[in-house]
Amino acid sequence: MSEFNDKQVDILLAAEQLFAEEGFDGASIRTIAKLAHVNIAMISYYFGSKEKLLEALIIHRTSSMKMQLENISREDLSPFEKVDRLIDLYIWRINENKCMYQIMHFELTTKKRILNMESFMEIKKSNAEIFRRIIEEGQQKGDFRKDLTIELIPPTILGTIVHFRSNRLYFEKILGLDTEEAYESYITNELTLHIKQTIKALLANEN
Amino acid sequence: MSEFNDKQVDILLAAEQLFAEEGFDGASIRTIAKLAHVNIAMISYYFGSKEKLLEALIIHRTSSMKMQLENISREDLSPFEKVDRLIDLYIWRINENKCMYQIMHFELTTKKRILNMESFMEIKKSNAEIFRRIIEEGQQKGDFRKDLTIELIPPTILGTIVHFRSNRLYFEKILGLDTEEAYESYITNELTLHIKQTIKALLANEN
DNA sequence: CAACAAATTAAACAAACGTTTAATTTAAAC
DNA sequence: GTTTAAATTAAACGTTTGTTTAATTTGTTG
Numbered sequence: 001m002s003e004f005n006d007k008q009v010d011i012l013l014a015a016e017q018l019f020a021e022e023g024f025d026g027a028s029i030r031t032i033a034k035l036a037h038v039n040i041a042m043i044s045y046y047f048g049s050k051e052k053l054l055e056a057l058i059i060h061r062t063s064s065m066k067m068q069l070e071n072i073s074r075e076d077l078s079p080f081e082k083v084d085r086l087i088d089l090y091i092w093r094i095n096e097n098k099c100m101y102q103i104m105h106f107e108l109t110t111k112k113r114i115l116n117m118e119s120f121m122e123i124k125k126s127n128a129e130i131f132r133r134i135i136e137e138g139q140q141k142g143d144f145r146k147d148l149t150i151e152l153i154p155p156t157i158l159g160t161i162v163h164f165r166s167n168r169l170y171f172e173k174i175l176g177l178d179t180e181e182a183y184e185s186y187i188t189n190e191l192t193l194h195i196k197q198t199i200k201a202l203l204a205n206e207n
Numbered sequence: 208m209s210e211f212n213d214k215q216v217d218i219l220l221a222a223e224q225l226f227a228e229e230g231f232d233g234a235s236i237r238t239i240a241k242l243a244h245v246n247i248a249m250i251s252y253y254f255g256s257k258e259k260l261l262e263a264l265i266i267h268r269t270s271s272m273k274m275q276l277e278n279i280s281r282e283d284l285s286p287f288e289k290v291d292r293l294i295d296l297y298i299w300r301i302n303e304n305k306c307m308y309q310i311m312h313f314e315l316t317t318k319k320r321i322l323n324m325e326s327f328m329e330i331k332k333s334n335a336e337i338f339r340r341i342i343e344e345g346q347q348k349g350d351f352r353k354d355l356t357i358e359l360i361p362p363t364i365l366g367t368i369v370h371f372r373s374n375r376l377y378f379e380k381i382l383g384l385d386t387e388e389a390y391e392s393y394i395t396n397e398l399t400l401h402i403k404q405t406i407k408a409l410l411a412n413e414n
Numbered sequence: 415c416a417a418c419a420a421a422t423t424a425a426a427c428a429a430a431c432g433t434t435t436a437a438t439t440t441a442a443a444c
Numbered sequence: 445g446t447t448t449a450a451a452t453t454a455a456a457c458g459t460t461t462g463t464t465t466a467a468t469t470t471g472t473t474g
Binding site: 021022023024025026102105106108109110111112117121124125128149151152155156158159160161162163164165166167168169170171173174175190191193194195197198201202204 | 228229230231232233309312313315316317318319324328331332335356358359362363365366367368369370371372373374375376377378380381382397398400401402404405408409411
């Protein structure tokens, strides 16, 4: 299945967690090795260097993210239903890959490492393509209004989720979410609803 | 005016830039000192430690961010106009403090430093309070719909901007923004418009 | 079982890190 | 002009960093 053996996967999982929790510079080879239960030399042995480990991790994760949207685009649903399904998928995907999204957010903004983000950009591009197709379909049917900047809708969806997750402590406090489950369930329920409500209001043709 | 002398401000400015560009762990005392044109020992001398420098920086910046929203709330404008002004202010503020927002985004999500973020949370809370007041005013006038989760509207505004800024390379590419000015002007024009359009659509009462 | 490559280890490496020291310069007060 | 404190410096401190070495164990093949 995967191109990595068990030990390599252990290292990748440990690195993913620690890079997300402490940042690339904050996480050390020694703590990663300890969490993965391997000797520190194994990381250089398998991946070459710390930076190459990050690169392998990004490619490993992003390549497994591809082509989930295609299905929705093909299903026999109304444009509004498709947007609904799309938002569910966005939220689900960030849920499943929150560590990776955390890492990427930092790596994309930092000027330190200009490593190969092509694979990540390609995914975003093909996702955007599919998204555009679905919106334009709704516009042709007269369901959606036409004066929209389609490229800016995914940022609103993704941005809302990411912002909510990165200000977790604040929202836990003001919304009274005192357990992990309460917080996660708020995302899959209220937050999802809010996003759907927002996007539908934006798309809806008033005529 | 400020509690810091010129040299201390130099250090704070250098730290702000480098913490934002390379992360807290990625930026070293030596590079900060070099950028600020001071001896490396001056940082410990004035601030005590690297971590305390970050803390001083956060307090320094956040305390100067306070109470800009109050004015809008008091002005004699329609609810829709107020929301308009509010979004302008949000965007302007992130523009002015993009380094600080960048730093905070990382520090809020990292599990490493659980330093005193109270001052930052207090600002957010009082901002949210003012925002709520403006929305509820619009609801009473019948301009805004009533089935809204008001707490989730700022995340949509802020999230969209932050997401757009942190995926800069990607959006520069797909939108053909090949200069710094083109990118910044896109934010103050098209992106601002998109956010206003989105929030107004969400708020608008269909009756 | 001998031979070989792959996997694994503890130890050492140089470089960079944040911080401190101790000496010197600058500035202010009397 | 002397005294006293603050500011500034180069150098050294002990750790920790990512990486490499060289030796040993493990597993596989003939």
